[in-house]
Amino acid sequence: MRTDFEDLPAPVLAAVEARTGPILKAEPVSQGFNSEIGAHVSTESGTCFVKGLRADHKRVWTQRREAEVNPFLRGIAPALLWRIEEAGWDLLAFESLEGxxxxxxxxxxxxxxxxxxxxxxxxxxxxxxxxxxxxxxxxxxxxxxxxxxxxxxxxxxxxxxxxxxxxxxxxxxxxxxxxxxxxxxxxxxxxxxxxxxxxxxxxxxxxxxxxxxxxxxxxxxxxxxxxxxxxxxxxxxxxxxxxxxxxxxxxxxxxxxxxxxxxxxx
Ligand SMILES: Nc1ncnc2c1ncn2[C@@H]1O[C@H](COP(=O)(O)OP(=O)(O)OP(=O)(O)O)[C@@H](O)[C@H]1O
Ligand SMILES: [Mg+2]
Known part of the structure; x- marks a missing residue:
């Protein structure tokens, strides 16, 4: 089940905005059903792709896996910008690809x-x-x-x-x-x-x-x-x-x- 980005708990949204600045728009991606959060998040400084799972989700270990492998993937995958573990959520933000x-x-x-x-x-x-x-x-x-x-x-x-x-x-x-x-x-x-x-x-x-x-x-x-x-x-x-x-x-x-x-x- 997808959660709308805006419905994340206030401390999570605050932690995101501490990284990105004020969120102007969060557009959910239609494809992809593994993540509970999947959205393009726009701020004044640009757009990033955020995916996430609740910290008690049985596949939350995949968040760490993606974070750990990312530095080795330069040139073939979008770079990880940040990871937030806050108020029961685990979020990863990647640079947004146009493709x-x-x-x-x-x-x-x-x-x-x-x-x-x-x-x-x-x-x-x-x-x-x-x-x-x-x-x-x-x-x-x-x-x-x-x-x-x-x-x-x-x-x-x-x-x-x-x-x-x-x-x-x-x-x-x-x-x-x-x-x-x-x-x-x-x-x-x-x-x-x-x-x-x-x-x-x-x-x-x-x-x-x-x-x-x-x-x-x-x-x-x-x-x-x-x-x-x-x-x-x-x-x-x-x-x-x-x-x-x-x-x-x-x-x-x-x-x-x-x-x-x-x-x-x-
Ligand atoms: N860095 C990115 N920039 C732009 N779009 C992206 C980026 N990463 C993912 N997407 C889009 O979001 C979709 C879902 O992302 P991803 O596959 O990582 O999430 P998921 O929930 O694990 O998906 P699935 O259920 O398909 O396995 C992708 O199919 C792609 O369309
Ligand atoms: Mg996918």
Whole structure:
């Protein structure tokens, strides 16, 4: 459930204004449902993007994760401006990007920008901060425990390549929403991208993999690892979808299943 920015407790708003100066306008973002607060906040000195959760929210640890990883993401993600933990809320403010959500459809001019973004991410050394590990996150979803060995690694991964997390301008794509930053095998983010290209972009699996191959790390991914990842991802989305498939999760289940099916034939 979203909370309107203006409805935050007075001490929280006061703490924000102590950083930003008087708030002129707070416009909620329509996309994104993980955060309880998500808004573009304008003041005389400019606009920032603020996201937040209540301090007792079960995913409030993701706020710290985003804050800790942010300094390592220069050039590929908006900079963190401040974090406030006050009166039962945990807020992060980022510099505001002008871009729009990436279009993942075939022939979209955003695809080379997203591939370049993943290439740049691959060049960032994994910071020495607490991160989830890919093989742990996938632990319940693989068909064989030994599949997990393929997912372990020392690379920094984003793992939520939803096109709403990729903001593009005329030349460049940026990656927001690092809540699920993870340590794992270098090629995995290109793998997460494949699922979204199929499910959100309408690509055929072979086409989506051709885009993934624009990311250097993908080209040395072990074929058996990719096949195991496609299957595990399909299992994961089936669990998320549960009994009643809404149209959004149905797209993800069907897309990941199509990829897993395709992998049986390569
Ligand atoms: N720095 C930024 N500048 C401009 N817009 C942003 C910025 N960060 C995020 N947004 C916009 O706000 C939306 C939600 O942000 P974000 O994904 O970080 O929040 P979330 O609540 O974790 O979302 P989700 O539920 O989609 O995971 C993004 O899809 C994007 O449209
Ligand atoms: Mg998001």
């Amino acid at each position: 729009r959500h990436a279009d993942y459809s075939p022939d979209s001019p955003d695809l080379p920008k997203a591939a370049e973004l993943l290439r740049c991410l691959g060049e960032i050394g994994c910071p020495d901060i607490e991160l989830r590990r890919a093989e742990q996150r996938m632990g319940r979803y693989v068909n064989h425990a030994s599949d997990l060995d393929h997912f372990a690694g020392q690379s920094l991964l984003h793992t939520d390549l939803n096109n709403a997390n990729v903001l593009v301008d005329a030349t460049t794509a940026y990656l927001v929403d690092w809540a699920w930053a993870t340590r794992g095998a270098a090629w995995l983010d290109a793998g997460y991208w494949v699922v979204w290209l199929i499910a959100a972009g309408g690509h055929e699996p072979a086409e989506a993999e051709q885009w993934a191959a624009e990311v250097p790390a993908w080209r040395s991914a072990p074929a058996a690892g990719v096949t195991a990842f496609a299957q595990a991802t399909a299992n994961l989305w089936e669990e998320i979808a549960g009994e009643d498939w809404d149209p959004w999760t149905a797209r993800m289940v069907n897309g990941s299943r199509r990829w897993a099916e395709y992998r049986k034939s390569v």
